[in-house]
Amino acid sequence: MFNKLIENSTAKSPWLYHMNTGSCNGCDIEIVAALTPHFDAERFGCKLAGTPRHADIILITGPVTEQSKDRLIRTLEQVPEPYVVMAVGSCPNSCNVFKDSYSVAGPLEKYCHVDVSVSGCACKPEAIMLGVVKATEILKEKRRAMKK
Amino acid sequence: MSFSFPYLKYALGNLTKKTSCDMYPLKKKEVAPGYRGAIAYDPNKCVNCGMCMKVCSPGAITRTEVEKDGGKEITYRFDWTSCTFCGMCHDFCDEKAITMTDHYEMVGNAEDLVTVATYFKKTPAGKLTVSDDCVFCGLCAKNCPESAITVDRANKSWTVDEEKCVKCGKCISKCPKKALAFAKPQVKCGDDCVFCGLCAKNCPEEAITVDRPNKSWSVDPEKCVLCGKCVSKCPKKTLCI
Numbered sequence: 001m002f003n004k005l006i007e008n009s010t011a012k013s014p015w016l017y018h019m020n021t022g023s024c025n026g027c028d029i030e031i032v033a034a035l036t037p038h039f040d041a042e043r044f045g046c047k048l049a050g051t052p053r054h055a056d057i058i059l060i061t062g063p064v065t066e067q068s069k070d071r072l073i074r075t076l077e078q079v080p081e082p083y084v085v086m087a088v089g090s091c092p093n094s095c096n097v098f099k100d101s102y103s104v105a106g107p108l109e110k111y112c113h114v115d116v117s118v119s120g121c122a123c124k125p126e127a128i129m130l131g132v133v134k135a136t137e138i139l140k141e142k143r144r145a146m147k148k
Numbered sequence: 149m150s151f152s153f154p155y156l157k158y159a160l161g162n163l164t165k166k167t168s169c170d171m172y173p174l175k176k177k178e179v180a181p182g183y184r185g186a187i188a189y190d191p192n193k194c195v196n197c198g199m200c201m202k203v204c205s206p207g208a209i210t211r212t213e214v215e216k217d218g219g220k221e222i223t224y225r226f227d228w229t230s231c232t233f234c235g236m237c238h239d240f241c242d243e244k245a246i247t248m249t250d251h252y253e254m255v256g257n258a259e260d261l262v263t264v265a266t267y268f269k270k271t272p273a274g275k276l277t278v279s280d281d282c283v284f285c286g287l288c289a290k291n292c293p294e295s296a297i298t299v300d301r302a303n304k305s306w307t308v309d310e311e312k313c314v315k316c317g318k319c320i321s322k323c324p325k326k327a328l329a330f331a332k333p334q335v336k337c338g339d340d341c342v343f344c345g346l347c348a349k350n351c352p353e354e355a356i357t358v359d360r361p362n363k364s365w366s367v368d369p370e371k372c373v374l375c376g377k378c379v380s381k382c383p384k385k386t387l388c389i
Contacts, residue, residue, distance in 0.1 A: 039169070039172060096232060099207060116256070117229055119255075120233065123254070127255055134255055
C-alpha cells in the first residue's frame with residue numbers, strides 16, 4: 001500500500017530539470033515564465049530541480065553546440081530511469097537557423113530519444129505547459145512499462 | 149516568548165481573493181493581435197513560384213514535384229519544428245497562399261508538427277506543332293471540332309489556325325503516327341519591352357536575363373517554372389505565356 005502511495009504521488013509531481021545547450025535564452029525565459037504564478041505550471045506538481053539526479057522530465061533548449069554536446073550526454077547519463085526528454089523550441093528539434101553551422105552538433109535526436117517536441121521560436125509558456133502535461137502522461141506509461 | 153505572524157493578515161485576505169493565475173488549459177488564452185503562430189497554406193492559391201523556400205532562413209519549407217499526365221503534382225511541406233515564425237514566406241507570397249495563424253499549441257511528435265498540402269498544376273498547353281513523322285493523312289483535320297487544321301496532301305503542307313484552335317487535344321489522340329504535340333509554353337516578350345529588368349528581378353528561379361545596354365531579353369526554358377510572376381510585374385504588359 002505504501003508503495004502505491006509513492007507511485008501515485010510521484011506520478012503527480014514530475015520534477016523538471018532545465019538544460020541549455022546553446023540556446024539564445026528566448027526559450028529559457030519562457031520556461032521560467034511558465035513556472036511563475038501568472039501561468040503556474042506548478043499547478044501540475046512540477047518543480048524545478050537543481051540537479052539531473054532528481055529529475056523526471058528534462059527540458060532541453062538550444063541546438064546542441066559542439067561545446068555542450070559532451071555535457072549533454074554526461075547530464076543525461078545521470079538522470080535516473082525512467083525519464084522523459086522534452087525538446088523546447090525549434091532549435092533542439094531541427095537546429096533552426098543554425099543548421100549546418102560548424103559549431104553545431106545537433107539536432108538533439110542524434111543523442112537521445114525525444115519524447116515530446118514543443119515548437120515555436122520562442123515557444124509560448126502555454127505551449128510549454130501543454131508539453132509538460134503530455135510529458136507527465138508519457139512518464140506514467142514509462143513507469144508502468146518498467147514495472148512489468 | 150512571543151510569536152508574531154506578520155503575513156497572517158495577507159494570507160487570510162488572499163484566501164477569499166480570486167487567483168491571479170491564468171488557469172491555462174481550462175481557459176483558452178487569446179493571442180495578441182499580429183501574433184505569428186503555425187503556418188497555414190492554401191494550395192489552391194499557390195502558383196509554385198518557390199519564393200517562400202528562397203526567403204526561408206532555416207530552410208523549413210520543402211517542395212516535392214511528381215510528373216503526372218499533363219502536369220505536375222506539387223507538395224509543399226512546412227516544418228513547424230524548423231520554423232522561426234519570422235513571417236517572411238507570408239510577406240513574399242504574392243498570391244497570399246501562406247498565412248500565419250494564431251495556433252500556438254504546437255506540441256507532440258516532431259513528425260506531426262507540419263503543414264502539408266498537395267495540388268495539381270496543369271502545364272498550360274502551347275502551340276500545336278507537328279513533327280517530321282507526319283504523313284499528311286488528314287485525320288487530324290477531319291476530327292478537329294473547330295476546323296482549325298488544314299492539310300494539303302498534294303503539297304505536303306500542314307497548318308493550324310491558332311485563333312480557331314481550342315487546344316482540346318482531339319487531333320493528338322487521332323494521329324496514327326503520333327506526330328502531333330503541344331509545344332511546351334514559354335514566356336515571350338513583345339516589342340514594347342523597355343528592358344527595365346523588373347521581370348528578371350521578380351523571377352524566383354532567376355530564369356530571365358535582361359541586358360539593358362545591348363537591349364536583349366532572354367529566358368532559360370529549363371529554369372522557368374511558368375509561375376507567371378514576370379507577366380504580372382511587367383509595367384508595359386508586354387510579357388505573355
